[in-house]
Amino acid sequence: xxxxxxxxxxxxxxxxxxxxxxxxxxxxxxxxxxxxxxxxxxxxxxxxxxxxxxxxxxxxxxxxxxxxxxxxxxxxxxxxxxxxxxxxxxxxxxxxxxxxxxxxxxxxxxxxxxxxxxxxxxxxxxxxxxxxxxxxxxxxxxxxxxxxxxxxxxxxxxxxxxxxxxxxxxxxxxxxxxxxxxxxxxxxxxxxxxxxxxxxxxxxxxxxxxxxxxxxxxxxxxxxxxxxxxxxxxxxxxxxxxxxxxxxxxxxxxxxxxxxxxxxxxxxxxxxxxxxxxxxxxxxxxxxxxxxxxxx
Numbered sequence: 001x002x003x004x005x006x007x008x009x010x011x012x013x014x015x016x017x018x019x020x021x022x023x024x025x026x027x028x029x030x031x032x033x034x035x036x037x038x039x040x041x042x043x044x045x046x047x048x049x050x051x052x053x054x055x056x057x058x059x060x061x062x063x064x065x066x067x068x069x070x071x072x073x074x075x076x077x078x079x080x081x082x083x084x085x086x087x088x089x090x091x092x093x094x095x096x097x098x099x100x101x102x103x104x105x106x107x108x109x110x111x112x113x114x115x116x117x118x119x120x121x122x123x124x125x126x127x128x129x130x131x132x133x134x135x136x137x138x139x140x141x142x143x144x145x146x147x148x149x150x151x152x153x154x155x156x157x158x159x160x161x162x163x164x165x166x167x168x169x170x171x172x173x174x175x176x177x178x179x180x181x182x183x184x185x186x187x188x189x190x191x192x193x194x195x196x197x198x199x200x201x202x203x204x205x206x207x208x209x210x211x212x213x214x215x216x217x218x219x220x221x222x223x224x225x226x227x228x229x230x231x232x233x234x235x236x237x238x239x240x241x242x243x244x245x246x247x248x249x250x251x252x253x254x255x256x257x258x259x260x261x262x263x264x265x266x267x268x269x270x271x272x273x274x275x276x277x278x279x280x281x282x283x284x285x286x287x288x289x290x291x292x293x294x295x296x
Contacts (some may be wrong), residue, residue, distance in 0.1 A: 024188055024216050024253040025276070026062070027165065031139035035253065036062040036286055040080055044281045047114045048087060049078040051125040051133060058140045062283055065170065068127055068154075069147040075105040076127040076149050076157070079113075087113045097270065127154075131156045131161040138166065143190060145170040155183040167216065169207035174207050181214030189214055191253070192279075196222035197235040204243065219255040219279055222270070232269055233261070241273050253277050264289055 042053040059065040067080040084091045088111040114122030134140040169180045169189040244254040255277035280286040
């Protein structure tokens with residue numbers, strides 16, 4: 001393990017880049033930002049992946065997540081789904097099932113993605129427009145959840161806007177994080193892991209073999225359990241506590257996403273297990289619970 005760390009430091013020095021100093025929490029706290037992620041931009045309170053939603057989330061003092069993919073004319077946009085069917089239900093029949101990768105930006109921006117949450121008309125933003133809104137605002141961080149984009153182009157955009165320390169590259173694939181880290185070592189990153197406890201442990205076995213390289217935040221999805229279970233959620237509290245201690249010992253921020261779970265007591269139980277970072281569909285509730293817990 002020690003010789004792998006030494007090799008990594010040497011590589012970083014050779015390419016002339018610095019490793020981020022301090023943990024993600026330290027980086028966020030220096031800018032007055034809480035370690036809370038608003039899932040898909042603003043959780044369930046706002047239209048997904050729109051610039052208006054990102055700005056609302058930044059103003060709450062937390063961090064939005066943007067899902068990124070590419071249009072037919074090679075423009076990176078913020079959009080979770082492959083097609084407009086769920087998020088722009090008023091789209092014409094001729095476009096409703098067309099993948100965004102087969103749609104030009106001009107066509108994609110005719111779609112109304114605000115209506116999916118009963119809001120005013122909102123358009124699909126380009127990633128460049130999001131970066132413009134972040135430029136000059138060091139307190140504005142964003143999780144970029146990789147869907148389908150060109151890594152070279154993304155790295156070039158991040159560097160051209162000087163956002164190396166404000167981007168949290170996000171994926172479920174450790175090999176992509178290592179790839180990203182080789183391009184921008186000073187950038188933050190998040191590896192998310194879902195599925196069964198067995199699947200999560202298999203993923204941990206793999207990242208241990210790779211010495212956790214490039215990971216600055218690790219997120220586990222927490223799910224509801226069957227009614228007859230004696231556990232409050234899955235993975236089990238014991239498993240989560242053990243994984244939190246493991247990644248914290250590596251200087252990695254441990255984060256959980258309570259998947260489709262709105263019960264405040266679940267969040268409190270997780271905080272009592274030592275969890276201090278959340279991804280959530282309920283950012284307003286999470287911020288209040290987090291602030292109240294941290295006052296104790």
